[in-house]
Amino acid sequence: MARSLTECKNCLQQFDSHYPYCPYCGQKSDDQLTLGVLFNNTLSNYFSVDARFFKSFFPLMFKPGYLAKQFVEGRRLLYLHPAQMYLFISIVFFFLFSFISRQQAEIIDNEIKKEIERSHLYQDSVKNRVAIHKDLLAEKDSLVALDDKLKPEDLGEAKTQSSNTPFNINFSETEIDSMITAGASDEAIYKKMGMEADDGFLTKRAYKQALKFLKNKSGGSILHAFYDSVPLAMFILLPIFALILKLFYHKKGRFAHHLVFSFYFFAFLFAILTLIVIGYLIWPNFPIWLMFLMLLSVFFYLFMGVRRFYGQGIGMSFFKTNVISFLFLSIVAPFALVIMGFMAFLFY
Incomplete structure (x- = not known):
C-alpha cells in the first residue's frame, strides 16, 4: 500500500499525512488560518509566556x-x-x-516658564526706570539728587541675559529670542550666536541644541x-x-x-x-x-x-x-x- 504524504507549509518537508503535526518543525499539518485560530494562537502564546514568567518570578526574587x-545545568524550558x-x-x-x-519634566518646564516670566518682569522694570531717569535728567534742578540715588549701570539699556555654554559658546539670549520672535532663519541665528563654518561636529551640535532649547524653552525634553x-x-x-x-x-x-x-x-x-x-x-x-x-x-x-x-x-x-x-x-x-x-x- 502506497504511503500518503503531505508537505508542510512551513518547512516544506514531506511526512505521512496521518500525522497531525509536522515531525520536523511542529506546525499543525492542516493549519487553516481563521479568525478563531489567530485569536487562540495569540492567547496561547501569550499565556504560555505568562505561566513561565510567574513560575520564574518567585525564585528570581527569593532564591x-x-x-x-x-x-546553565540544562533545565531551560521550565522557566x-x-x-x-x-x-x-x-x-x-x-x-x-x-x-x-x-x-519631573512638567516641574522643570514650569520652573523655566516662571524664570522666564521673572526675567521679563525684571527687564520691563529696568526699562521703566531708565525711561523715568531720562525724563528726570531733563530737569536741571533734579540732577544732583539723581546722581545720589541711581547707579551708573541703570543709565544703560535693559539688562540682557548672556548664555554661557560648553564648547566656547557665548551669546546674548535676549538678542537670540528677538530673532526667533522675528522669524529669522536658523542660519542667521547660528551666525549671530557665533557658529563658524569650520567648527567641529560637537560644537555645531551644541549650537543646534542651544537653539532648540531657546525655541522650545523646555528642559523637560532634555530630561526625557x-x-x-x-x-x-x-x-x-x-x-x-x-x-x-x-x-x-x-x-x-x-x-x-x-x-x-x-x-x-x-x-x-x-x-x-x-x-x-x-x-x-x-x-x-x-x-x-x-x-x-x-x-x-x-x-x-x-x-x-x-x-x-x-x-x-x-x-x-x-x-x-x-x-x-x-x-x-x-x-x-x-x-x-x-x-x-x-x-x-x-x-x-
Whole structure:
C-alpha cells in the first residue's frame, strides 16, 4: 500500500499525512488560518509566556542564583529565558517610570516658564526706570539728587541675559529670542550666536541644541532624552558586568554562563526599582529609609546569588561581592552616566 504524504507549509518537508503535526518543525499539518485560530494562537502564546514568567518570578526574587544555575545545568524550558525575563521586567519598569519622568519634566518646564516670566518682569522694570531717569535728567534742578540715588549701570539699556555654554559658546539670549520672535532663519541665528563654518561636529551640535532649547524653552525634553538613553546604557552595562564576573570566576564556566547570571541579576534589580516606582506612585511620601533598604537588598542578593551559582564559601563570596560592587559602582556606572549624557546631548 502506497504511503500518503503531505508537505508542510512551513518547512516544506514531506511526512505521512496521518500525522497531525509536522515531525520536523511542529506546525499543525492542516493549519487553516481563521479568525478563531489567530485569536487562540495569540492567547496561547501569550499565556504560555505568562505561566513561565510567574513560575520564574518567585525564585528570581527569593532564591538568588537559582534560576541561573538551573538554566546553565540544562533545565531551560521550565522557566522563562533569562533575556526574556530581563526584557519583560525592564519594559514594565520603564512604562511605570514614564509617569514619574513626565511629572519631573512638567516641574522643570514650569520652573523655566516662571524664570522666564521673572526675567521679563525684571527687564520691563529696568526699562521703566531708565525711561523715568531720562525724563528726570531733563530737569536741571533734579540732577544732583539723581546722581545720589541711581547707579551708573541703570543709565544703560535693559539688562540682557548672556548664555554661557560648553564648547566656547557665548551669546546674548535676549538678542537670540528677538530673532526667533522675528522669524529669522536658523542660519542667521547660528551666525549671530557665533557658529563658524569650520567648527567641529560637537560644537555645531551644541549650537543646534542651544537653539532648540531657546525655541522650545523646555528642559523637560532634555530630561526625557536622558531617560531615553537608559536602556542603551543598561545594554552596555550588562555584558560589562558579566565580564567582571568572568574575571573573578574565570574557572567557573564560559562567558555565556556569567551572562546568564547577569541577565537574572539585572532582572531582579529592575524588579526592585519597579517596586520602588510603584510605591512612589501609590504613596508620594514614600519613605527614604525604605527605599534605601530595598536598594541595599540588591547587594545581599548579589552576595547570595554568586555564592549559590559559583559554589564558593561565605567569606570568599562576600569579599568578591564587595570588590565587584566597588568596581561596578565606581568605574562602570559613572561611565554609563557619561554615555547617557552624551546620548542625550546628541538626540535631544
